[in-house]
Amino acid sequence: MDISSLFFKKAQEVMPGGVNSPVRACKSVGMDAPIFVKEAHGCYIYDEEDNVYIDYVSSWGPMIVGHSHPHVISAVKEALSQGTSFGAPTWKEVELASRIVELVPSIEKVRLVNSGTEATMSAIRLARGFTERKKIVKFNGCYHGHADSFLVKAGSGVATLGIPGSPGVPEEIVSNTIAIPFNDEKILKKTLEKEAKDIAAVIVEPVPANMGVVPPKEGFLENLRQWTRELDILLIFDEVITGFRLGLGGAQEYFNVMPDITCLGKIIGGGLPVGAYGGKREIMDMIAPDGPVYQAGTLSGNPIATAAGIATLDILTRPGVYEMLEEKSAALEEGLNEVAGEFGIKCRVQRIGSMMTGFFGKDEPVTNFDDALSSDTKMYGAFFRQMLSQGVWLAPSQFEAAFVSLAHGWEEIEMTIELAYKALEEIP
Ligand SMILES: *Cc1c(COP(=O)(O)O)cnc(C)c1O
Numbered sequence: 001m002d003i004s005s006l007f008f009k010k011a012q013e014v015m016p017g018g019v020n021s022p023v024r025a026c027k028s029v030g031m032d033a034p035i036f037v038k039e040a041h042g043c044y045i046y047d048e049e050d051n052v053y054i055d056y057v058s059s060w061g062p063m064i065v066g067h068s069h070p071h072v073i074s075a076v077k078e079a080l081s082q083g084t085s086f087g088a089p090t091w092k093e094v095e096l097a098s099r100i101v102e103l104v105p106s107i108e109k110v111r112l113v114n115s116g117t118e119a120t121m122s123a124i125r126l127a128r129g130f131t132e133r134k135k136i137v138k139f140n141g142c143y144h145g146h147a148d149s150f151l152v153k154a155g156s157g158v159a160t161l162g163i164p165g166s167p168g169v170p171e172e173i174v175s176n177t178i179a180i181p182f183n184d185e186k187i188l189k190k191t192l193e194k195e196a197k198d199i200a201a202v203i204v205e206p207v208p209a210n211m212g213v214v215p216p217k218e219g220f221l222e223n224l225r226q227w228t229r230e231l232d233i234l235l236i237f238d239e240v241i242t243g244f245r246l247g248l249g250g251a252q253e254y255f256n257v258m259p260d261i262t263c264l265g266k267i268i269g270g271g272l273p274v275g276a277y278g279g280k281r282e283i284m285d286m287i288a289p290d291g292p293v294y295q296a297g298t299l300s301g302n303p304i305a306t307a308a309g310i311a312t313l314d315i316l317t318r319p320g321v322y323e324m325l326e327e328k329s330a331a332l333e334e335g336l337n338e339v340a341g342e343f344g345i346k347c348r349v350q351r352i353g354s355m356m357t358g359f360f361g362k363d364e365p366v367t368n369f370d371d372a373l374s375s376d377t378k379m380y381g382a383f384f385r386q387m388l389s390q391g392v393w394l395a396p397s398q399f400e401a402a403f404v405s406l407a408h409g410w411e412e413i414e415m416t417i418e419l420a421y422k423a424l425e426e427i428p
Contacts, residue, residue: 003048008033022157026396029381034396035388040067042407045393053393054412058403060395061209061241061266064325064354065315066407072270072311079307085299093301096309100268100276103248103313104239106258110278111287112301116240116265117145119275120203122295123261124149126277127201127234129293130286135195137202137233139182141211141369141399144203144238144263153179153369155210160397182208183217183367192227201234201261206251209241209401211372212357213350221257234283240265240275241401244313246353247322254353267316270308273299321406325354328413329404332356335417343424346376354404372399379427386423392416 001009011018019025019034026034035047043066045055058064065072079092093112100110113119124136124147136149143155151158151166152174158166165174178195180187182204192199206221208214228235237259242251244267252258261279268274278284286293299305315321333351336358340347348362359366360383361376380398387394394402404413 004036005033007036007048023160023395023397023400028160028377028398029384029396031385031396035393042066042068043405043409043412051391053388053391054408054416055393056402056404056416057393057395058405059266059271060400061245061355061403062269062271064245064267064403064405065270065312066405067271069311069315069407071315072308075307075311076272076304079304082303084304085302087298090301090303090306092303092306092310096268096301096306096313097276099310099313100264100278103317104243104262104264104278105249105253106237106260106280107262107278108281109284110264110276111284111295112306113275113277113295113297114273114299114302114305115145115275116238116263117147117275118297119240119263119265119277120144120150120236120238121147123236123263123277124201124203125295126283126286126293127236127261129291130283131200131232131234133198133200135176135178135198136200137178137180137191137195139204139208139369140179141182141214141372142203142205142208142238143210144205145240148173149177150203152177155208155369155399157397159211159369159373159399181368181370182214183220185220185223188224189227192231192233196231196233199231199233201236202228203236203238205238205241206255206257206259207242207246207352207355209355209357211369211399212359212366212375213352213355213401214366214368214372215350215352216255217367221255225257225259234260236261236263238263241355243267244316245355245403248316267312268309269305270312272302272305272308274302274305274309315406322353325404325406328408328410329354329356331410332404332413332416335413336420339417339420339424342421345379345424355401356404357398357401360398382427383420383423386426387419390419390423392419392423 140153265275360379
């Protein structure tokens with residue numbers, strides 16, 4: 001038995017499914033055991049048997065500057081030497097918050113939390129407190145973390161495992177969640193108009209990445225913005241993935257559509273647990289201690305995590321960073337399309353910036369969750385396993401994104417394309 005299988009066996013005895021987050025178990029791609037990671041440097045990840053893989057999981061998004069980046073590691077080490085948590089304000093929190101306010105166009109004030117889930121959960125509490133309305137609208141296939149209200153037709157692991165909702169979530173709670181198809185303006189308009197006086201907020205991943213990457217149709221976000229504004233409904237952009245991924249100002253800057261509240265996570269923690277939610281001053285001032293909406297956290301604004309976040313933003317604010325990510329990602333997309341073409345395999349590669357998904361079995365654009373769900377997940381699983389054995393680590397699900405980082409060199413991009421060719425050769 002190899003080391004990963006041994007470790008996984010023990011893990012399954014002591015942890016549900018042997019993992020601390022469901023998709024890591026790699027069940028949907030037909031693996032008996034996931035790889036156990038020992039360390040990672042740049043765009044390379046090493047398992048416990050010292051096998052090496054080019055990494056496109058990127059810890060599910062955060063590692064945009066690559067693993068163990070010297071600047072991030074030295075910032076973390078320096079912070080560590082000063083203590084790990086104080087439960088009192090530190091200058092680093094102010095510094096990270098200032099950067100976020102400066103760079104994300106719609107954020108005037110921001111509260112730091114410990115995860116994306118905490119950010120979205122707190123954002124809808126704030127929206128409900130501010131509007132004094134109960135309902136929220138979400139889109140099928142969008143994932144907003146695992147808080148009760150969002151576990152309705154959710155993406156990511158919920159989609160991968162085919163879970164319709166979740167036991168343990170009271171009906172009374174999800175009866176306040178309206179889930180509608182992404183990219184469907186007719187249904188959106190009708191829903192908003194019909195329920196306007198009860199809807200506190202619409203929450204959306206401006207570019208959904210948790211059903212695989214599904215870009216918004218032209219005008220969709222603009223209309224969403226206009227209609228919510230007209231009906232005094234708050235618009236929440238869940239930019240936990242797109243924030244600092246599509247550019248320094250995230251998807252809101254990319255599409256020039258400004259939400260009322262923005263949720264962040266992943267990249268702003270540089271690989272440590274951080275989330276954030278921010279928005280217009282008048283809304284954010286509703287939060288305790290300035291206002292009555294309660295939200296708190298023992299480790300919020302943790303000095304090690306904020307140090308890693310600030311160091312990551314240091315690197316991302318260097319000139320040419322996003323252009324470089326775009327060039328390499330475009331080359332990878334083009335290469336993969338060529339390879340699929342040579343084998344006559346239906347695979348629709350959808351990309352925006354440095355995030356992309358190849359939907360197997362598709363030759364038309366994938367525009368919503370139902371589209372995505374009808375992909376050939378068996379074929380994805382076969383491709384995933386072949387790529388893994390060739391030394392490329394992709395997301396272990398059809399319904400996730402591959403992330404290109406600054407550490408992916410031209411050499412690795414070319415190698416990935418060659419290995420994709422080899423992988424397809426091996427699939428019967
Ligand atoms: C990952 C993710 C979350 C949840 O963040 P966690 O840190 O895993 O709690 C929320 N929204 C989106 C869009 C995400 O991709």
